[in-house]
Amino acid sequence: MAWDIPLSDRVKNLKPSPTLAVDAKAKALKAQGIDIINLSAGEPDFDTPEHIKEAAIKAIKEGFTKYTPVGGIAELKDAIISKMSRHYDLEYAPEQVLVSTGGKQGLYNIIQAIVSPGDEVIVPVPYWVSYPAIIELAGGVPVFLPSEAADNFAIDMDRLAGLVTSKTRAMILNSPSNPTGAVYDTDTLKAVAALAVEKGFYILTDDIYDEIRFDGKNPENPASVMPDAKDHVIVANGVSKTYAMTGWRIGYTAGPAPVIKAATKIQSQSTSNANSIAQKAAAAALSGPQDCVSSMVKAFRERRDYIVERLNSMEGVKCPVPGGAFYVFPDMSSFIGKNAGDKTLTGSLEIADYLLEEAKIACVPGIAFGDDRFIRFSYATDIKIIEEGMNRLQEALGRLK
C-alpha cells in the first residue's frame, strides 16, 4: 500500500514544533467561541502602510507579473543597498545581495550554501525556533550557547570561544532577538566579529528586527562595528517585521559575493525569484517615507513599557526589559513544581497549557526556543488586549499552589 512507502530520513528526523500543541488547542477553543487573549503572535498587528499597497496595485496594473531575475529586481536591490548604507554605513554591490521569499528562505539558502553534513553552527539560546531545523536540514549540527536572563541574555565570550572547533562553519546572531527582545551591545558584536575572523567562520546575523529598537539608535551588526570583518558576515533581513508585511514574503541576504552566488544557485533550483509584485512593494517600503516605521516603533515601545511593568509587579515573575522586537520573555521558573488542582506544572509547556485552559491566554512556551524556564508573550496587539491578558495572568498565577 502506498502509505508503506517510507518518507525521507530528512523529514523523519525533523522535529515537529513544540508550539503546535498549544497553538492547535488555542484555535480549537477559539472555534468554540471562547474568548482567547492571544499573546502568541509573531507578527505586527498593524496593517501594511497604504503607499506600499499602492505600489503593488500599480505593479499588477502595469503587468509586472512575470518572472524576474532569480536574485531580485534591480530597483529592490538598489533600495536594499541604500538601506544598508544609510543604517549601517556598509556598501554592497548588486551581486552581493539576494532577494528571497521571506527572511526565512534567505536564512535557509545561506545555510544550504555554507553547511555540509557534519559541519557545526553555533546558536545562542534562547533561539528562534527555525534555526536548529534549518541547520539540521542541511545535515549540519547546531551547537548551543546558553545565556542567562540575569545578564540580559548576553553572549559569554569565553563559553563561545570554547565551542569553536575545526568544524565550526558559522554562528547565528539575532539582535534584537526573538524571543527575548535583547539587543547585543557594540562590544559584544566586535568581540564576536574578531573571533570569527581569528577562527575562520561566518557570522549569519539575522537583523529582521533591526529597526524595531527602543533606544533610538541606528541598528548595528558585526560588520558595521568592525568593517574588517565584513567578509565573515552574512546579513539576513527582510521587510516582514519593519513594515508589517509578513504575508508579502520578501526577505534578503547580503554578504561576500561567492556565498551570495551559491545561495542564488540554491534558490534558482528551488523557488526562482520572489514574487514580482511583492518585490515592487518591498522597494516602495524601503525607499518611501519612513514615518510609518517610527509610529509603529512608538506604539511597540508604549506596550513594552506597560507589559514589562505589569509582569514585574507579579510575584514570582522576573522579566528583563527588552531593547527591541515585540516580545517579552519572562522567567517563570518559580512556578515550576506548583500545582493547579491535581496537575503539577513541570515545565513551560505545562505552564502555557494551564494559562490557555484556566486563563484563556495563548502564549508560547520557552521550550520552543530552547529554554524551559520561560514563556514568550508577544505585545504586537492592542494595549487593551494586553491589559486584559495581564489581569488574567495575575489572577491565574495567584491561584497556583
Ligand SMILES: *Cc1c(COP(=O)(O)O)cnc(C)c1O
Ligand atoms: C519573523 C522572523 C524572521 C523572518 O520572517 P519572514 O516572515 O520569513 O520574513 C526571521 N528571523 C526571525 C528571528 C523572525 O522572528
